[in-house]
Amino acid sequence: MTPEGLKTASSVTEGSWSMAPTWFKIGDSGGGPGLGSLRGEAVVLELEPQRYLFALQDYSALTAFYAFAGPDFRAGMRQDYIAMLARIGAIRDSRTLAPKHYPLLVTFDDINNPASVRRVDPGNLASTFGHGYRLNAVTLSITHEPVTEGRVDNVLGWLCDYKSKRLRLSGQTGPIGDRILANNVGSGDFKNDECE
Template sequence: MKKIALLALLLFLAAIGLFLAVVWNGYEWHQKLTVTMDTPNGPLSASSVQQMRLSDKRGPWNPPEGSGVSFTLSGEAVVMELAPGRYLFALLTGVPSLGRLLHPKMDVIDAAKLLERGEAEAYRSVTLSRRDYPLLVTFGDMNDPASVQRVDPANLEASFGPGYRLQSMTLALTEEPVNTGRVKKVLAWIGPHPELKLSPPTGRTSNIPFSRRVGEGDFIRGKT
């Protein structure tokens, strides 16, 4: 009887494992976002290693409303100190999947498999086009979340003064660990609640301030 019970348990666990593999099939890889700037003191670069996860929930076990492919990015924003106390952040918002950039004609699942396996071809760096830039921001006062300001990638001089220009943004597959602690080091008020916006609700339905459109989860997301 014990052998039968053990066999039944093993079969049950195997069935659960198969079910989860079908329903929650996913692929993960690390991609490195690097921002390079021209400054009055010469070129400057900063980067952040982030984790992209593709979840494939297609198949007969998933209801139509829950079926499909989704991407989840975790990690931290790129932090670049352009001048003493003046920082540029390339947020997690808008960072593309490297698979789409490296293999635009390939099925997203097949591309994700290549990235997760670390195929040698995929290690080359991709220069982002303007449409793939993540959101860029800065702060008028680093201690005041509500002072967040959008930065125009085509006109950094408007935010930082003469001599500042975005040279390039690149994305590359990497085996480096996901960065942690860099954002918290310069934004001490960042907490563990990604859903929080950077300023309180205004009660308005129009003329909503930019600080209500940006949340803590745009700077830090996931287990960092």
């Protein structure tokens, strides 16, 4: 919600799930629950000219898995995951995420300066953007639409340069353990497919 009314944005990402072979056992798991991955780009919402809110791809395919599996699903054996994945594959629906499952929300004080990235509190958008800004909901939907491409590139013209050099938004490389957001967010949080 903005002072001018409701604004929405979306992005289609591709989630995939791979199961370890049954011969790869850890305890009684029979191959384990598997691993999920995402391909696509962050959600970009232009709140007003040159002021954007980004919902980063810092979540995993597990977020979607548990959103659609529901609160009654209990992680268990390999066959439990296989059965639930088959049920989820038939769903064409949306789910509202609980705030604890929200992706990291960020903005930039200067959209042309990667190091000006700033965390946005989903429960208090007004503290970042001003009076009248509020987050209504974050939803996930299962769709057959193609993966969204180009929206992030259109806003963050510098992103592919950072991606090709494997830079954090601070301009640094490699793992950095401090609490500065620009040192811990990289281009892959905005877009995890290749740049052209």
